[in-house]
Amino acid sequence: MLQVNNLHVHLDTPDGTVKAVDGVTFSIEAGETVGIVGESGSGKSVLAHSLMKLNPEPPAAYPEGDVYFNDRSVLKMNKKELRKLRGSDIAMIFQDPMSSLNPVFKIGKQLIEAIQAHRKRPKKEAREKAIELLRDVGIPDPEARIESYPHQFSGGMRQRVLIAMALASEPKLLIADEPTTALDVTIQAQVLELLKGIQKRYGAAIMIITHDLGVVAHLADRILVMYAGRLVESGSAEDIFYRTAMPYTWSLLRSIPSVGGGERLVPIDGQPPSLIDPPAGCSFEPRCPFATEACRHVDPDLKERGSGHEAACLLSFSEFESLKEGVVSS
Amino acid sequence: MSELLEIKDLHVHFPVKKGLFQRPKQHVKALNGVDLTVREGETLGIVGESGCGKSTLARSIIGLQEPTSGEILFNGKDYTKADAKETREMRRDVQMIFQDPYTSLNPRMKIGDSIAAPLKAYNKTDGLESRVKELLELVGLDPDTHYHKLPHEFSGGQRQRIGIARALALEPKLIICDEPVSALDVSVQAQVINLLQDLQKKLGLTYVFIAHDLSVINHMADRVAVMYLGKVMEKSGAGSFQTKAQHPYSRALLSAVPVPDPVEERSRERIVLSSELPSPANPPSGCVFHTRCPLATDRCKTEVPILEEKNESGQEVACFYPIEEPASAGYAAR
Numbered sequence: 001m002l003q004v005n006n007l008h009v010h011l012d013t014p015d016g017t018v019k020a021v022d023g024v025t026f027s028i029e030a031g032e033t034v035g036i037v038g039e040s041g042s043g044k045s046v047l048a049h050s051l052m053k054l055n056p057e058p059p060a061a062y063p064e065g066d067v068y069f070n071d072r073s074v075l076k077m078n079k080k081e082l083r084k085l086r087g088s089d090i091a092m093i094f095q096d097p098m099s100s101l102n103p104v105f106k107i108g109k110q111l112i113e114a115i116q117a118h119r120k121r122p123k124k125e126a127r128e129k130a131i132e133l134l135r136d137v138g139i140p141d142p143e144a145r146i147e148s149y150p151h152q153f154s155g156g157m158r159q160r161v162l163i164a165m166a167l168a169s170e171p172k173l174l175i176a177d178e179p180t181t182a183l184d185v186t187i188q189a190q191v192l193e194l195l196k197g198i199q200k201r202y203g204a205a206i207m208i209i210t211h212d213l214g215v216v217a218h219l220a221d222r223i224l225v226m227y228a229g230r231l232v233e234s235g236s237a238e239d240i241f242y243r244t245a246m247p248y249t250w251s252l253l254r255s256i257p258s259v260g261g262g263e264r265l266v267p268i269d270g271q272p273p274s275l276i277d278p279p280a281g282c283s284f285e286p287r288c289p290f291a292t293e294a295c296r297h298v299d300p301d302l303k304e305r306g307s308g309h310e311a312a313c314l315l316s317f318s319e320f321e322s323l324k325e326g327v328v329s330s
Numbered sequence: 331m332s333e334l335l336e337i338k339d340l341h342v343h344f345p346v347k348k349g350l351f352q353r354p355k356q357h358v359k360a361l362n363g364v365d366l367t368v369r370e371g372e373t374l375g376i377v378g379e380s381g382c383g384k385s386t387l388a389r390s391i392i393g394l395q396e397p398t399s400g401e402i403l404f405n406g407k408d409y410t411k412a413d414a415k416e417t418r419e420m421r422r423d424v425q426m427i428f429q430d431p432y433t434s435l436n437p438r439m440k441i442g443d444s445i446a447a448p449l450k451a452y453n454k455t456d457g458l459e460s461r462v463k464e465l466l467e468l469v470g471l472d473p474d475t476h477y478h479k480l481p482h483e484f485s486g487g488q489r490q491r492i493g494i495a496r497a498l499a500l501e502p503k504l505i506i507c508d509e510p511v512s513a514l515d516v517s518v519q520a521q522v523i524n525l526l527q528d529l530q531k532k533l534g535l536t537y538v539f540i541a542h543d544l545s546v547i548n549h550m551a552d553r554v555a556v557m558y559l560g561k562v563m564e565k566s567g568a569g570s571f572q573t574k575a576q577h578p579y580s581r582a583l584l585s586a587v588p589v590p591d592p593v594e595e596r597s598r599e600r601i602v603l604s605s606e607l608p609s610p611a612n613p614p615s616g617c618v619f620h621t622r623c624p625l626a627t628d629r630c631k632t633e634v635p636i637l638e639e640k641n642e643s644g645q646e647v648a649c650f651y652p653i654e655e656p657a658s659a660g661y662a663a664r
Contacts (some may be wrong), residue, residue, distance in 0.1 A: 038517040039516070039517065058573065084526050104624050114377070126364075140485055140605075154606050154607070156606055157606070184379035184380055184542065184588045184607075185379070185542065185544070185583060185586040185587055186379060186582060186583065186602075186603045187606065188586065188588075189585075189586035189588075189600060189602050189603075190602055190603070192588070193600075193602055211516065211591035213516075213586050213589065214587065214588030214589050214590045214595070216652055217588060217589065217591055217592045217595045218588040218592075218595045218596070237592035238592055238593070241590065241591060250515060251517065252516060253590060255516050255517045255520035256516055256520075256544045256545065256590055257520070257523065257546055257548070257549035262341075264524065264527075265520040265524055265549070266520065267517055267518070267520035267521040267524060268518075269516035269521075271485055271487075271518075278569075
């Protein structure tokens with residue numbers, strides 16, 4: 001359904017051109033849940049915004065590659081076509097629900113506007129649809145709440161309203177950019193359950209962007225790991241967590257404190273590289289515990305490590321396995 | 331281990347002013363009768379959702395917030411009744427590390443000077459520069475090159491290290507860490523957590539560690555206190571919090587954290603709490619958690635459960651119906 005081909009996104013800044021997305025290729029099938037994981041500055045949000053051509057241009061530019069939605073190039077669409085794509089095929093929810101809602105209009109008005117933008121219908125019918133959507137996302141007493149303003153809702157409730165708004169257009173793909181980062185854990189659990197339920201009922205594909213590996217373990221069928229603007233590993237949740245084939249993913253997993261607590265954490269030394277002037281070889285080489293001389297010169301492409309499992313590393317799967325064992329046993 | 335900090339029946343109420351004459355109509359009970367003790371050399375973790383009063387508690391402990399009633403004893407002396415001179419002395423021994431190190435550093439001040447500020451405030455100017463460099467080295471920064479830089483030249487993790495260096499400048503006994511790693515990426519978060527643990531061992535520090543992230547709390551804390559709407563719902567004793575937690579709210583919190591393990595995560599039974607946090611201005615009657623509790627009965631609506639010791643390990647639970655069987659084994663194994 002969605003196909004991203006060798007996408008490059010550059011951001012023009014006073015300090016130089018930031019290669020925020022540097023040659024990313026992947027696809028999303030109808031109805032699946034894809035998780036994109038990465039740390040801040042890895043380019044995951046810029047990538048997500050590119051799928052709807054939402055990055056403001058300038059500073060953003062797309063020098064190479066393309067995004068295809070149902071075989072139509074998104075990057076070549078004109079304004080009218082983009083409006084239609086954003087209004088009905090792809091919808092997005094953001095991290096901070098307060099800044100995505102207009103504080104001076106009632107929730108109902110904003111929701112009805114979204115419904116009308118998708119398909120013109122009588123006002124009464126749109127209002128009923130709005131109430132139904134609010135009920136679907138678990139807002140109690142939707143008939144009354146439709147008359148409330150955004151500030152009268154809590155953070156979790158606002159996120160629900162945004163999800164309802166995104167669903168108004170019956171999208172085929174829902175992009176969720178850090179949808180639960182601003183929420184408390186018990187509310188996060190509610191919103192994650194809601195997203196799962198929505199997927200079942202509406203059959204939309206979901207792309208969830210997060211830095212929280214727990215969230216993708218919970219939700220995603222397939223996980224893409226981003227580092228320094230590139231995809232470094234992709235595969236099923238099991239591949240990523242149990243058959244990790246890329247040192248960055250592995251280091252990231254080792255640096256999370258487990259709920260069980262106990263042993264000392266293993267942080268990743270150093271900082272992610274500058275995306276203005278990225279290293280010549282593998283972008284993770286300066287921080288990689290297994291880096292060799294070759295890694296400094298060769299930038300590895302994604303290579304198959306198993307069915308549907310790819311990693312960008314010069315080490316073969318078995319070489320990496322034995323290196324991992326060496327570290328864990330010592 | 332002796333008790334370094336004792337908090338007794340602490341209340342902090344904020345008036346909500348309404349109407350033409352701005353008369354206080356209601357009070358937000360940010361802290362509503364909190365009892366806690368912190369022993370020397372340990373880490374007490376405080377966990378709770380936004381609005382539970384954990385930051386107000388931190389501010390009360392370092393004396394930034396005057397309590398409405400109650401006592402805060404530091405080394406046996408009551409903080410809340412101390413005069414200016416005594417307060418000044420106590421403040422030297424209690425320092426704080428903040429969530430966002432960027433906003434807590436002066437953007438126009440070289441970080442060497444920022445770290446020196448508390449030393450100057452207490453007239454410890456002998457060998458100032460070498461002391462600052464020693465502190466920079468202690469937190470893993472380069473004493474020579476980093477001394478003259480400005481805050482914006484550092485990454486988030488490095489800034490947090492600067493915040494830690496400044497907190498350590500006066501050789502405090504107790505450090506309040508208010509969400510010290512929640513603004514950092516996981517790989518950097520691990521660096522800061524390790525640093526805090528190393529410093530504790532090296533300098534014999536006592537921490538009150540406030541966080542909303544249970545996995546971080548479990549990793550750091552010797553004992554955990556769970557807060558909800560200005561009250562302590564449970565204090566864990568020695569031993570693991572995640573298996574022995576008995577309060578339904580603690581259990582719900584634990585089960586809400588997504589664990590980075592797909593098989594475990596998909597098979598786990600999750601207690602999803604209905605509804606949201608009630609307003610702290612108008613907390614529910616009886617047990618404050620009863621509106622969201624899956625086990626609540628009529629008794630919970632009228633009677634207030636008090637914190638009671640449950641076993642020899644010192645675990646205390648404020649609930650009429652604590653869950654005594656341990657949390658699922660698979661979960662604990664993580």
